[in-house]
Amino acid sequence: MRKFVIVLGALLVLLAVFFVFGKSIYSRPGILQVTKNVVIPKGNTEAILKHLQTEHVIGNDFINKIVFQLAAKMTENQGTLHAAEFSFPKNASIHQVLQILRHAKPVQHELTIPEGLTRYQITDLINQAPFLTGHIEVPAEGSILPQTYAYEFGYSRDKLLQRTQVAMQKALDQVWKDRQPIVQVKTPRELLTLASIVEKETALSRERPMIARVFINRLQKEMRLQSDPTVIYALTDGHGKLDRPLLRRDWEVESPYNTYWIAGLPPSPICSPGKAALEAVAHPADGNMLYFVANGTGGHSFSSTLTEHNHNVHTYKEKK
Incomplete structure (x- = not known):
């Protein structure tokens, strides 16, 4: 019985030490040298962790791995880890990384369509814009409203085209309604x-x-x-x-x-x-x-x- 108490006490001390040490790892600045946009793929916690380690957001060592996985599990009631493109600040801690994965707004990219372009020029502009998926065909002339459009990584070019056309129709309807x-x-x-x-x-x-x-x-x-x-x-x-x-x-x-x-x-x-x-x-x-x-x-x-x-x-x- 005495040995059991001693062993139990030792385990409790070790757990307390690990908790204090793990908490410091959880909160301390990470290894990321500069602010960086990272595309988080769909997958479980293990897959997300591996990708973060590959991108040098989380340290590629056993301690950081265990702390990240335990912290993700213990705080899972705070929300799902999302797959998207996120911006991670320099020296982001594990705590910050988890907050970003759960609550941050994905990185917004912008495409500016200048006034006066033809449908062929706009088609080339959209098809060459980065981080979009798919391909669009040439739309009707004048159907697109020139302005700046925000989108996320992996957004469909076809959906972006639809937004530009809806924007033009709304603008034209309003101008026509208020015209002289x-x-x-x-x-x-x-x-x-x-x-x-x-x-x-x-x-x-x-x-x-x-x-x-x-x-x-x-x-x-x-x-x-x-x-x-x-x-x-x-x-x-x-x-x-x-x-x-x-x-x-x-x-x-x-x-x-x-x-x-x-x-x-x-x-x-x-x-x-x-x-x-x-x-x-x-x-x-x-x-x-x-x-x-x-x-x-x-x-x-x-x-x-x-x-x-x-x-x-x-x-x-x-x-x-």
């Missing part, structure tokens, strides 16, 4: 198409409502829009930028997208316009402007008569 009624823009589709031309004509936000007004005035007078970006779209079949300067003879290309050749709007957008371009068409500037030309300072000069326009063109050429 304009006889020349009869449907949301026409608003989207005209906004895509406005988007390609200027990068200056202050000019978009003025350019929208020029095109609306031209439509009202049954004048052709004569927009160079529509010619480029026709020449490149919507694939992107022309690899040479636009020539006067290009204005004669027979295409439903060439607004020098057709009257009215093209059959569909020529790019994905941003919200500002949509708003510009929905709320154009006031005025009787019918022409605009580059002014050599990054903007445009606007005019209401051909004589004034020709003067602006001459002035621009002299600056060049």
Whole structure:
């Protein structure tokens, strides 16, 4: 009996020592040298631990292994260890690692779709974006809203595409609902198409409502829009930028997208316009402007008569 008590006492002392030592291991800074994003695969605690050791988040030794597994078991009522991409801070302790695996938000990656890209350019952008899965086919022109989209590791490209299209539809619906009624823009589709031309004509936000007004005035007078970006779209079949300067003879290309050749709007957008371009068409500037030309300072000069326009063109050429 006395031996049993001695042995039991020794075991209790050892357990107490192990508990104190294990607790210090559990809380002390870990071996990770820098903050690091790690993709945690699906699996049990043992598989997760091995991956953390491979990524040098948890020490690759027997003590750290035992402490991690015991701590995970003893705190399992705090939640499941999730499979996702997480950011682990420098010197993360086992306690911190378990908290991250259970409660942290997965790492968010971002894809920015700039205004004015064609459907082919956007398709390439999404298909080349990292950490996504799958592959998308080329969507309808103008169906994607340019903005920044957040996603997690392993997210589907198809789901991301759907989000961009839902965002465009919502934006277009709202702009159409709040628009200034304009006889020349009869449907949301026409608003989207005209906004895509406005988007390609200027990068200056202050000019978009003025350019929208020029095109609306031209439509009202049954004048052709004569927009160079529509010619480029026709020449490149919507694939992107022309690899040479636009020539006067290009204005004669027979295409439903060439607004020098057709009257009215093209059959569909020529790019994905941003919200500002949509708003510009929905709320154009006031005025009787019918022409605009580059002014050599990054903007445009606007005019209401051909004589004034020709003067602006001459002035621009002299600056060049």
